[in-house]
Amino acid sequence: MLFKRLRPSLNELLEKGTDYSFHGRFVDTLSYNHFTTEDFAKLKQIDELIAPHKQEMVRLFYEALQHVQPEATKTITEARIEAYLNAFFTMERNRAYVDESLRFFHLLRKEKVNVGKLIVAFNQFNFFVLTTLLAKVALAPKRCLTLMETLQRAINIEQQLLVEVYTETLMEQIADGTAKLMEQNAEIMFIKDLLQALDQQNSDVQMVTAATEEMTTAVSEVAHAATVIAEKTTTSVERAEKGQQMMTEAFGEIIETSEQFTNMVDRFEHLQQHLSAIEKVMQLVNGIADQTNLLALNASIEAARAGEYGKGFSVVAEEIRKLADHTVQSLGEVQRNVGELRTISSEVSSAIYSTSSTIRQAVNQAQEAMPLLQEIVSAMGDIQDSTNTNAAVAEEQAAAVDEIATRMSSIASLTEFVRELGEKTGKTVHALSKAIDRFRLGLVNDNGIKLSSKALLHLAKTDHLLWKWRIYNMIVGYETVRPEDVASHYQCRLGKWYFDEQTKKQLQGTPAYEKLNAPHERVHIAAKKAAEAYAKGDLKGAEAQLKELEQASIEVIRLLDELIEKVEKERTFETHLA
Structure with missing residues (x-):
């Protein structure tokens, strides 16, 4: 103009x-x-x-x-x-x-x-x-002015294109960077599993701590019992040793008694020999008495023959005969006493011999028992050593178990502390993701920048990573997502770009583009169902839908990456042509 x-x-x-x-x-x-x-x-x-x-x-x-x-x-x-x-x-x-x-x-x-x-x-x-x-x-000032106006318009267009290229590229890099940040952020979804694992671990540690405390009590009781047994074993060993000493002394006395009984047997044998000698003497005296009696009889006969002259001799002969009879009677009495003495002596000798045999047998048995007694005393000593060792070990175990109980209590406290840190980390990461999202939305919405296809695809990636992230944080309890907050796959940023006529014209027939709609729809359906399940208190149902969302989201991200790669290759090709 x-x-x-x-x-x-x-x-x-x-x-x-x-x-x-x-x-x-x-x-x-x-x-x-x-x-x-x-x-x-x-x-x-x-x-x-x-x-x-x-x-x-x-x-x-x-x-x-x-x-x-x-x-x-x-x-x-x-x-x-x-x-x-x-x-x-x-x-x-x-x-x-x-x-x-x-x-x-x-x-x-x-x-x-x-x-x-x-x-x-x-x-x-x-x-x-x-x-x-x-x-x-x-x-020609008018012509000059119109040409200058045209030149200015053309230069303005070039500068606008130049700024758009730089700003859009910057936005692509920012979108790509935030997408990667959110992708890495979303990988911290294991915080939920960590917290659950820590809860389980804390529960297990509490149970182990309680069991350890019970075991500590039991081991302490065992240690105490072992100490008591060790003390009693020591007393038993002392008594056994004292008993051994007493048995040894008794054994000596038994041997001495056995020897005395042997001497008594020998003396009784000498007594028997003396009694035999007495009997022989008595037999001799008895023979003499018989001869005397016979002489007295003969003297009486001769005195009778002598008559009057033999009367005095007859009296003497009678007295001699009486004395002989009396001697015979005395000898009979002595013989009876000696017989009884022999009988009693034989009985005593037999009893002493029997007792001596019994004592000898007892001595033999005692001699055989002494090594056994020694072994018993030695075994009791070994038992004492073992019980003392066991008592010491039991006390050490009691101390060790007590230390374990203390450490388990520390572990329980540490586990709870780690869980609190995990909780804080989860909340911090969630807050970071919200800050990153505000940052990227602020860049897009507050700066009037038109997005290139590549930037828009990167933002779409972040959008869908955020859905997975939001549902995850809803389940953890960090965020509220109402079912009505989840728009259909037609209404989100990706859906509007996907169903735009220019996009269809540009990418129709591209495999990644054609495959994108189905998993994209599944992401939105799973997110909505997860929010509905959580609102009903069905935590397992919400987690199941989160898994479905995650699988669909992986496919969406993969296809978006393919489309981004296609856009980038086309741009690189065009740049190389330049």
């Missing part, structure tokens, strides 16, 4: 719209900058006017790049800059032009050229062209 005067009005500067008509964001960019097909025609006029100075413009741009990022000029040569400038001035504003510009801008970004300094470079380029136009058509 032509301005009505040399200085454009505010309304003229605020005009929007374009006569280009094709699908895509670039039409909005053209419209916002009020760039039309007439402007494109004027761009070609500018190109003709500044053609003699094209190499200067290339050099200007190249030197600016070299100053900003020297390494970039190894890839972005003067020839590449010239190709870009030719496209800027001569290429129709359509999808092909956008692809050409984006390839160049992505190349600049890849070489890490600072975007702020690039804008300065574009402004310098714009100033160079403007001053060149002024030098060429200064005498």
